[in-house]
Amino acid sequence: MLLKLFMIKSLSKAIEILEVLKKSPKGCSLFQIYTTLGIPKSTAHGILKTLMEKVYVLKDENTHFYRLGPALISLGKVASLELNIQNIAYLALEKLSLELGVDSFLMIPIGYKGTIIERVDGLQSVKIIENYGNEFYLHCGAMRKAILAYKEASFIEDYMKDIIEKNENTQISQSKLKQDLNKIKDEGVAVSYGEYAKGTIGIGAPIYNSSGKVIASLGINLLETKDLTDERVKELKKIVREKSAEVSKGMGYL
Template identity: 40%
Template sequence: MIQSIRKAASILEFMKNHNKEYSIAEISESIEFPPSTTHRILNTLINCGYVAKDERTHLYKLGPGLIALGIAAVSNINIQSESAPILKHLSEKTQEDSFLIVKSGNNGVIIGKSDGPHPLKIVENFGIEIPLHKGAIRKVILAYQPKEFLDDYLQRDLAPYLENTEVDKDKLIEDLKKIKDTGISLSISEYIENAVGIGAPIFDYKGEFVASIGIVAPLSRAEDTGLEFIENSIRESADQLSKKLGYMK
């Protein structure tokens, strides 16, 4: 790796995490470069338009040259291709099938999948649309919808859970609030008997919800693996994919 490029990237990476201006001392201390090196790299970045300097205060901030690069990068992002290696790693880690699901009207539809190694599976296929209140991964989508959409959805006659179990809308509202509070969703036997689903949200560079990621597995097997372990693995995968889409916490 060319060290000068790595150092320049480190400076830009540091400066993007905070919406403020910096002195050379702050930047060099944070990235552990000598002030002279930091000053030289900053001057180069200024010439490229990637950093701007306030000549009155002698403070530095990200420059307008990065805007065009950012727009170009966003236009090249495809959530399905970006998610593929993350789904694969999630399946390897949890030993279960993993899924990427997006909203389609009042339903959730699978647009990405990676198979786990077990022959016994909970069948979920591409293109099949299932109501958003059924299953943990789809509930994530419902939880992050605008209030107007959610109010309209809850006024509808919702398809029952297994064995014609009527949907308790008050409990559903509590579940959706918990999902937003914790960033994780878990459901058991809502539309597949003795199956567990666990999901988490994906956000884009604007901080907007775009999809959900998670696993569906036989309950007994997931319990043997450890539900907390699976939840943490899914959170990690969700964070990785969100970061690939440009999301910054």
């Protein structure tokens, strides 16, 4: 009986730790975790160690901060099926890939990053671009920017400070990124050129839920060719925007 109560208590604390990390995109120190939850340091450390063994939590060896790990993606994928976003989006992805002959994707945000949770290959498949589970920062590529543009102002401000300002390898300035995000909100669709690989173009548009919140994005990656004129890109933007609107409608967004 005592063992059962101990296991239940430990499970409860593990869930609470995951909840704390969920609210902290840049991660948390061990001190922040055990003081926030009011539990002993040894208890927090032991639970984190177990979660790390299953890759539900990762630890940055430089900062010693903990953050949510990739093993949660598969759990989230199963859970999202219950919400029908992948079922609804998959049909739109199939239409995109069939109609345009290119790869199409469904992406969701995880903290400061975006990850692919569904993909449909086209005849002109660009295998090196995006695969299931890939995680990159939200300013990288059209599909991720299509999510970042609709984040709360406070989130974007923190993102600029934590990622753009502090990262010496960032290829974009804060002012340029702000311009890009404003343009995306004006047009309802994002376009990126060569941000993953030279000679490729990405196009992405946001997906809304029934509350009007952007919860994902839908998009395509294709090779840049001489036939891909500005007018053709304009047509593709319209098609991607329409497909994302279909998924949003399926999610209850009017």
